[in-house]
Amino acid sequence: MKKQTGEVSILSIDIGGSNVKATILNKQGQLTMEYDKIETPMPSTPKNMMEAIKKLVKKFPNFDNISVGFPGFVKNGVVMTAPNLGNKAWEKFDLQDALSKEFGKPARVVNDADMAGLGVVxxxxxxxxxxxxxxxxxxxxxxxxxxxxxxxxxxxxxxxxxxxxxxxxxxxxxxxxxxxxxxxxxxxxxxxxxxxxxxxxxxxxxxxxxxxxxxxxxxxxxNEEGIKGGARLWNGDHIQGINAVIDSDKKVVKK
Missing domain, CATH: 3.30.420.40 (ATPase, nucleotide binding domain)
Structure with a gap:
C-alpha cells in the first residue's frame, strides 16, 4: 500500500505469550492494513523475538515509527521484568533501542496493557x-x-x-x-x-x-482495538503520566 505524501505510518506491535501481532496505523490510529500475527517463539529470548518480529513485518508497507506493547514491566523502553516470557533472559534488555537500530526508525516500547489502554478508552x-x-x-x-x-x-x-x-x-x-x-x-x-x-x-x-x-x-x-494505541504513543498528551518520553536516541523529552 502506497503512502500519501506527508502521512505518518506507525508499525504497531503487540507481543503476547502466544502470538506476536502487528499492523500499520496512521497517526489517527486507524489500521491501514489488516493486522497479522506469528506464534511467539519458544524459547522467547530477545534474539528469537527480534527474529520473529523481522519475519512478521518483512512484507509490511513502509513505516515511519514503531510502537510496541510488551508483556512485562518496561521502563524508558528497557524491559525490567517479563514473567511470561522469561525474566532472566529479558532483564534490562533495551528492546526500544534494539528495534530502532534494527529497522532504522524511532521506537517506543511500553507495557502491553498500557498500549491497549490508549487504544480503547x-x-x-x-x-x-x-x-x-x-x-x-x-x-x-x-x-x-x-x-x-x-x-x-x-x-x-x-x-x-x-x-x-x-x-x-x-x-x-x-x-x-x-x-x-x-x-x-x-x-x-x-x-x-x-x-x-x-x-x-x-x-x-x-x-x-x-x-x-x-x-x-x-x-x-x-486485540484489533487495543493495537490502535500504538498511534497514541506518539502523542505526548496521552502519556504525560509516564516519567518522560524517551526518544530512540535516548534523549529525554520532558513535558
Missing amino acids: NGKGLEMVITLGTGFGTALLQDGVLLPHLEISHHPIAKGQGYDDYIGDRALDDIGEKKWNKRMKKVFEVLKTVFNYDSLYIGGGNARKLTFKLDSNMKLVT
Whole structure:
C-alpha cells in the first residue's frame, strides 16, 4: 500500500505469550492494513523475538515509527521484568533501542496493557483496562492520560497467589472455565472496590470465555482495538503520566 505524501505510518506491535501481532496505523490510529500475527517463539529470548518480529513485518508497507506493547514491566523502553516470557533472559534488555537500530526508525516500547489502554478508552474519568491471557495485564488512565504503570498482576489475590497464578492461562487449564469464571467474579469485585473506576475494559484472548453478565460500565474489547494505541504513543498528551518520553536516541523529552 502506497503512502500519501506527508502521512505518518506507525508499525504497531503487540507481543503476547502466544502470538506476536502487528499492523500499520496512521497517526489517527486507524489500521491501514489488516493486522497479522506469528506464534511467539519458544524459547522467547530477545534474539528469537527480534527474529520473529523481522519475519512478521518483512512484507509490511513502509513505516515511519514503531510502537510496541510488551508483556512485562518496561521502563524508558528497557524491559525490567517479563514473567511470561522469561525474566532472566529479558532483564534490562533495551528492546526500544534494539528495534530502532534494527529497522532504522524511532521506537517506543511500553507495557502491553498500557498500549491497549490508549487504544480503547474514551477519555472520560478514571478508566481501567485489563487483559486476560497468558497473564493478567492492567492499565489505568485518567481522562485519556496514561498513568504510571502498576504491576497489579503480582499483588496477592488468594492464598499467596498473584493474579497471573490465580486467573492466568495455567489456572484456566488447571481448574476449567466454570471455576475460572467464579474466580473472575471475585477479581472484578476486588477491582471495583479498590479502584472505583468509571469504566473497565476487558481484552485478551480469554476475555471471550467470560460467561456471566458484566456491569453496564464494563466492556469487552478486541486485540484489533487495543493495537490502535500504538498511534497514541506518539502523542505526548496521552502519556504525560509516564516519567518522560524517551526518544530512540535516548534523549529525554520532558513535558
